[in-house]
Amino acid sequence: LFLYSKISTFSRIIKMDTKQLKDHVGQIVTLKGWVANRRESKTVVFINLRDGQGMCQCILGLEDLGEDLFQTAKTLGQESSIALTGKVVEDTRQIGGFELHATDLKVYQNAKDYPISNKEHGIEFLIDHRHLWLRSRRQWAIMRVRNCITYAIHNFFQGQGFVQMDAPIFTGNAAEGTTDLFETDYYGKPAYLTQSGQLYGEAMALAMGKIYTFGPTFRAERSKTRRHLSEFWMIEPEMAFCDIFENMDTIESFLRSVVQEVLEKCPDELKILNRDTSNLETVAKKFPRLSYDEAVEILKGNQDVDGKNTLITIEEDIKENAARIVKIDEDIAQREAAIAAGGMKKGVINFNQNKIDTLKQELKQIEEDQRNLPQWLESARNFEYGNDFGGSDETVLTRLFDCPIMVYDWPHEIKAFYMKRNPDDPRFARGVDVLAPEGYGEIVGGGERETSEEWLVEKINDHKLPMDVFQWYLDLRRYGSVPHSGFGLGLERLVAWICKLDHVRETIPFPRYYGRLEP
Ligand code: 4AD
Ligand code: MG
Secondary structure, rough: OOHHHHHHHHOOOOEOOHHHHHHHHHHOEEEEEEEEEEEEEEOOOEEEEOOOOOOEEEEHHHHHHHHHHHHHHHHHOOOOEEEEEEEEEEEEOOOOHHHEEEEEEEEEEEEOOOOOOOOOOOHHHHHHHHHHHOHHHHHHHHHHHHHHHHHHHHHHHHOOEEEEEEOOOEEEEOOOOOOOOEEEEOOOEEEEEEOHHHHHHHHHHHOOEEEEEEEEEOOEEEEEEEOOOOOOEEEEEEOOOHHHHHHHHHHHHHHHHHHHHHHHHOOHHHOOOOOOOOHHHHHOOOEEEEEHHHHHHHHOOOEEOOEEEEHHHHHHHHHHHHHHHHHHHHHHHHHHHHHHHHOHHHHHHHHHHHHHHHHHHHHHHHHHHHHHHHHHHHHOOOOOOOOOOOOOHHHHHOOOOOOOOEEEEEEEEHHHOEEEEEOOOOOEEEEEEEEEOOOOEEEEEEEEEEHHHHHHHHHHHHHHOHHHHHHHHHHHHHHHOOEEEEEEEEHHHHHHHHHHHOHHOOOOOOOOEEEEEOO
């Protein structure tokens, strides 16, 4: 017993990760990870160690480490894998709030010429190196937010008594139209990768009351947009004895709960992403509910929202941007002239050069907006009643709101075959889309399902779908048909909005979209 306690007091080295440092100040611990960054002076090497959980600055002094290990430390390339043993010291100025004063170093592999450096890389280069890009700080933060969202989704539904169930991925029928199906060979017969688990979700809801699926879905989207992937993850709840209005209540409390959980659990990640969280806190408000007809009036500028008009807002933005471009050009020219005039201290030159780079970045963004805005204006002004909203229409509409909006009662011709018709006005189908603010647009599509076998048969024929593969689905209307509703949330679109990303390709570890299958 005596021997044991001696060993544990004097020679126990605690292996841990950077998230646990706060409980071990003053103790000797071992951290294992990768060299995110290394700087050195004559007698000290500074390493920013990245271990997946977080970061820690490690100080490797010549005296503490000895000559050999110190020389080794000086050769470590970015992303070398190492273990460092040393004392934990509190230092609130450092990332993570702690430092490790190292006394021992073990090298697993000394990496040379890591392809991703701190300088700017083009997006294609980064996507080609996605397997490595995932290690960078921004990507790390996005993946942690995605994880938190997934957890929050399960939390919400499990807390409400929903049963999680899985829909098949090989299917014999199309759920969401036949134009974007991926066909595969299934023992000599054609099968399609699922576009949506919904039809199976309906069968499961009639067995279990309320269910949700959480799985991959596939759509052959032959265009590159910032919102479309070929493979994406969808969450599809389905509820028996539920109409479109109860469905909207569920969507609203669901989205509110998920966003609030992320705000609570991921403040550090959102900070790394420079996310202005005040634009997410607005989910606490009641989500405005607009009929398709009202939404069209607003889009076309015939109706204002709190004194704001879509068309006037865009025209003002174009003017403001033009003025800002002039200002930025002047600012850049002045700073360049001042540098060229000479006599400036090196620090001041650097400061000005950084400022010029930032201004050029801003300029690029504004110039892109200036190309888009006139097109958006045209498309909103000329929107034809009866059409589906395009990406830019959603952007124009949602820029007037600061929280998600729900658009319901769509012209039935543009919605899927399974949508219930509004009994009071059968021109409309009881579908609902949720559009995220800040220009993000559709993140959820759902609605109430048709219950009548007769109407469904007619719709399946209208859509020229093969009747035989829908017999099982029609059984759900033959045996105990009830009003039921549900919706589908695109996980990547929610991640993009919460993290305020330009494109969904950064929201998933390995994106699949038109023209991209690797890595
Ligand atoms: O609006 P969609 O097509 O609806 C359905 O599939 C219904 N069956 C859902 C249901 O009621 N159970 O797709 C639902 C959501 C969209 O709102 C969007 O967020 C996402 O799925 N989505 C995509 N996300 C990324 N890339 C794509 N190509 C997407 N297509 C749809
Ligand atoms: Mg949709």
